[in-house]
Amino acid sequence: MSDLETLVRQAIAAEASQAVEPAAVLAGLQRGVRPRRRPTTALVAMVGLAVVAGVVAVAVPLTAARTRSDAGNTAPPAAAEQNILLVGMDGYDNTDSLVLARMGASGTLRAVSLPRDSAVDIPGHGVDRLNSAYRTAKAANHGSDTAGAEGLVATVEALTGVRIDHYAVLDMSGLDRLGTAVGGVEVCLRAASHDTITGADFPAGRQVLSGPALLNFVRQRHGLPNNDLDRIVRQQAVLRALAAKLADPAVHARLDTLVAVVRADIRTDPGLDLAGTLRRLASSTSVQAATIPVGTDPAAETRGMLAVDPAAVRAFVGDFLAAPPSAPATPSPGDVSCVN
Amino acid sequence: VPDGFDQFVADRLDRLLRYATALTCDRYLAQDIVQNVLLRAQSRWARIGEMDAPYLYVKRMVTNEYLSWRRRAAARDVASTHGTLDALGTPVGDHAVRHAERDAMRHRIAALPRRQRAAIVLRYYENCSDAEIAAVLGCTEGTVRSHISRALRRLRATQDPTRRSTSRPVSEVL
Numbered sequence: 001m002s003d004l005e006t007l008v009r010q011a012i013a014a015e016a017s018q019a020v021e022p023a024a025v026l027a028g029l030q031r032g033v034r035p036r037r038r039p040t041t042a043l044v045a046m047v048g049l050a051v052v053a054g055v056v057a058v059a060v061p062l063t064a065a066r067t068r069s070d071a072g073n074t075a076p077p078a079a080a081e082q083n084i085l086l087v088g089m090d091g092y093d094n095t096d097s098l099v100l101a102r103m104g105a106s107g108t109l110r111a112v113s114l115p116r117d118s119a120v121d122i123p124g125h126g127v128d129r130l131n132s133a134y135r136t137a138k139a140a141n142h143g144s145d146t147a148g149a150e151g152l153v154a155t156v157e158a159l160t161g162v163r164i165d166h167y168a169v170l171d172m173s174g175l176d177r178l179g180t181a182v183g184g185v186e187v188c189l190r191a192a193s194h195d196t197i198t199g200a201d202f203p204a205g206r207q208v209l210s211g212p213a214l215l216n217f218v219r220q221r222h223g224l225p226n227n228d229l230d231r232i233v234r235q236q237a238v239l240r241a242l243a244a245k246l247a248d249p250a251v252h253a254r255l256d257t258l259v260a261v262v263r264a265d266i267r268t269d270p271g272l273d274l275a276g277t278l279r280r281l282a283s284s285t286s287v288q289a290a291t292i293p294v295g296t297d298p299a300a301e302t303r304g305m306l307a308v309d310p311a312a313v314r315a316f317v318g319d320f321l322a323a324p325p326s327a328p329a330t331p332s333p334g335d336v337s338c339v340n
Numbered sequence: 341v342p343d344g345f346d347q348f349v350a351d352r353l354d355r356l357l358r359y360a361t362a363l364t365c366d367r368y369l370a371q372d373i374v375q376n377v378l379l380r381a382q383s384r385w386a387r388i389g390e391m392d393a394p395y396l397y398v399k400r401m402v403t404n405e406y407l408s409w410r411r412r413a414a415a416r417d418v419a420s421t422h423g424t425l426d427a428l429g430t431p432v433g434d435h436a437v438r439h440a441e442r443d444a445m446r447h448r449i450a451a452l453p454r455r456q457r458a459a460i461v462l463r464y465y466e467n468c469s470d471a472e473i474a475a476v477l478g479c480t481e482g483t484v485r486s487h488i489s490r491a492l493r494r495l496r497a498t499q500d501p502t503r504r505s506t507s508r509p510v511s512e513v514l
Binding site for chain 1: 461
């Protein structure tokens with residue numbers, strides 16, 4: 001055998017040694033589920049910050065497995081079903097993007113956006129803006145980020161009646177890098193916008209955003225007709241576009257690399273299988289997203305907060321997360337709907 | 341589920357995954373392909389299990405699934421990915437030099453046309469004869485020899501250390 005052939009043999013053996021553990025496939029065989037690498041229609045159809053927040057948030061932040069003895073609110077989810085609170089945070093402990101996601105056992109993903117300006121009862125603190133729950137709990141516990149996240153989780157649990165198994169806190173600046181890493185995401189604006197805070201200008205129409213521009217896009221609320229609610233829609237649009245990118249086999253096949261990219265921004269608990277979770281999210285077969293009902297009447301606002309009826313939110317979230325997978329609401333894959 | 345299938349999986353799954361990984365140069369694509377194929381094979385096991393060489397048949401299914409994999413990005417991208425993963429991953433150590441040549445070859449193999457790559461993986465990893473490779477690829481033995489000689493020529497021609505792939509920015513790769 002020639003030297004070349006010997007080298008070829010060694011190289012192929014090295015490649016083969018990268019194979020995944022057989023257990024990963026055995027689990028799939030036992031479930032009888034075919035892997036779906038291209039969840040196109042479902043993903044494109046999702047409406048809600050969520051999902052990708054899933055992707056983003058999980059890719060990015062700290063996902064700490066929480067062990068809790070107090071079941072508290074609702075019954076625990078069935079095996080393999082997980083409720084995850086995805087938190088997008090700015091650099092000042094404000095949780096500007098909150099998504100409660102349920103990863104179902106059969107590859108479904110349901111996600112509910114929680115507007116940051118919702119007026120909620122923060123346990124041990126009183127009624128305040130939802131995005132202050134983290135900061136409040138952190139301040140009350142000697143600046144502990146863990147305490148901040150736990151406080152936020154408790155607040156969301158109290159608000160929605162859903163027990164949260166995990167949380168993931170994402171520094172929103174990670175979105176900058178993630179967007180760049182996937183080659184940019186396409187969004188569409190109904191009208192040109194100007195952000196008086198950041199000075200960011202975006203033209204009307206379709207555009208591909210990445211890097212700092214993408215970050216400015218998802219952070220803007222000043223200069224938009226509906227303030228934070230428009231921002232949520234922007235985040236949802238970006239997350240949807242990002243999810244579509246992740247579903248692209250060319251990108252999907254590089255999830256490991258992607259994880260490596262965002263790892264730099266991440267704090268995770270050592271037990272978290274980041275790549276595995278990311279894959280699971282990106283290959284969800286059914287994705288549904290929504291936003292909790294909030295009062296949008298400016299007259300009903302208190303200190304700039306959105307009025308929230310806890311009973312209505314509980315009912316909405318309970319029904320939404322428990323509903324069976326339904327047909328995608330948006331029919332055409334690849335469609336980029338325009339936002340404010 | 342027939343016992344025969346479970347036994348087949350127990351005996352062959354690891355080997356199939358390794359083969360598929362060598363074939364695709366992508367462990368997760370390999371995982372999906374193997375899982376898909378085994379699910380299909382399971383539903384037809386009564387027939388497949390009766391064959392003289394069930395493993396060869398399933399291997400053929402895996403190979404065909406890969407060869408027909410639609411929307412698959414160009415192999416060049418796969419090679420780049422390895423470069424990036426290496427750059428992002430393991431720190432350069434003493435054995436880096438020792439492995440450099442082998443890894444460079446991995447990249448070149450990943451850049452081969454699919455059928456050529458399948459032929460050399462079957463030859464040099466699965467130790468198949470020309471006839472077996474022809475059976476898996478569904479072509480003549482002459483074509484198999486042609487695939488292998490072309491692949492080797494190509495691998496030799498590009499075996500130039502000065503042109504070893506350098507890591508590119510992640511954004512380019514993704």
